[in-house]
Amino acid sequence: MNIEGAFSVYSTSGIQIARFLFELNQTTSREDIAARFGFHPQWLGSILKLGRDLFGEKRASKQRQEAIAVAEENCLGIEILRVTNAALSKLSKEASISREALRKRLYQWAQGKTVLEAKAEAAAQVVALNNECGKPPQVPAARISRNTDADGMRHLHASLHDDDASAISEKLNSLARHLRRRNPDLTYSHALALALKQSILRHDAAEIPRREGLILLPADGLTHIGDGMLATTDGALIPAKDLAEHLLADLGYAVVYALNKEGIPEPVDLFRTKRYANAKQRIILTADQLTCADPNCHRLANNCEIHHLQAWQFGGETNLKNLVACCSTHNKLNDDNPLRPNNGHYIRMPRTGRAGLQPPSDDAQPRASILPLARKSGRYWACQHFGIAS
Structure with a gap:
């Protein structure tokens, strides 16, 4: 049996696959199919729903056939089709675009993308369309498993509004x-579980600073020459701090972006009109990326x-040119020694x-995140503002 060939069918x-099932x-029956092929019933159920949506008589249309042809x-692999269909099922009937028209658009976008990228893009577009047509928000919900798993643990799950x-x-x-x-010996997931427990069951949890706004300022017509200084076209030098204080009211933090000598947008500095913030580099990197540097990571x-x-x-x-934000998992996986x-x-x-990530192969192209949240980052915004393809 050709294992690689089998995986190729799954991914392309x-x-x-959806039509066959x-x-x-x-x-x-679904139970017999699951038993025959060793599928998890829940996964198989989502694939059979995909099959009904793609091939069932109730939703037959020209747009659906066009979407199938694009896929x-x-x-496109079965997982991309499955996660896209799950998002499409949440699209309001009052949306400005039909479900099948959006399906076609998402299938066109998904070429060459990962499953995580396709899932995030589908969810982002459905949320935007639902907000546009005024679909009532989903009611928050939470549940706690009744029984323990094999490790003696019970599980909590909650669905909450984004904010x-x-x-x-x-x-x-x-x-x-x-x-x-x-306690440096704590894993991050263990620390997060303890934080949840402490926040709910104890009243002496550590005080957490409130969230504050951050404003992105484009330094149009100015060049960042280093050390927080901006050069005008006539050769004058302006501290970025003065520009920020001139443009800002008391609205939180501000990151100034300018093109450097190589024509690449970069954050110049972080300012606040009343006082400087602690951990300046961390705040700048957070605004600059919004997500982990790994292109497939949502953290x-x-x-x-x-x-x-x-x-x-x-x-x-x-310094900022030599720093990026990486989650603990991907930070550990990074090859510190390029040799x-x-x-x-x-x-x-x-x-x-x-x-971005440079894969280990010299022939592989480096990749930056195209996840929806990463496309709202300061650096992505600056590239759009200064007309640099990102």
Whole structure:
């Protein structure tokens, strides 16, 4: 048996797999199909729903056929089709675009993308369309498993609105970092669990600073020459601090972006009109990236570790050009020694200066994140503002 060939079918022939299982389900129950092929019933259920949505008579349309043709032409795998369909099922009937038209658009976008990228893009587009048409928000929900798993653990799951989940995440991650500083032997997931427990069951949890706004300022017509100084076209030098104080009211933090001498947008400095913030570099990197430097990682930059692009032991300096935000998992996987490549190493992308990953193979192209949140980052915004393709 050709194992590689079997995986190739899984990753490139999603339409054929969905059609096969849909047709098989006409004469065979889901339970029997799951038993025959060793599928998890829940996963199989989502594939059979995909089959009904793609091939069922109730939703037959020209747009659906066009979407199927795009998926076949782009050789989309079954997982990309599955996660896209899950997002499409949440699209409001009042949306400005039909489900099948959006399906076609997402299938076109998904060519060459990973499953995580396709899932995030589908969710982002559905959320935007639902907000546009005024779909009522989902009611928050939470549940706790009744029984323990094989490790004797019970599980908690909650679905919350984005702003509430972000606020809770910020508090728990801040407390988790505090706990790890006190006990470096704690894994991050263990510290996060302790933070949750302490926040709910105890009243002496560490005070967490409130979230504050951050403003991105483009230094149009000025060049960053280093040391926080901006050069005008007539040769005058202006401290970036003066520009920020001139443009800002008391609205929180501000990161000034300007093109450097190579024409790459970069953050110049962080300012606040009343006082400077602590951990300036961390705040700048958080705004600059929003997510981990790994192109496939959803973790927020605010909860990441600060990584030296050129390792400290090899002479790397602690300045913004040599720093990116990486989650603890990907920070550990980074190849600090470029002469001994294994997992790849993190870089600044040549034209944009965005944080990205250079795979271990010399022939592989470096990649920066295209996840929806990363496309809202300061650096991505600066590239758009200054007309640099990102």
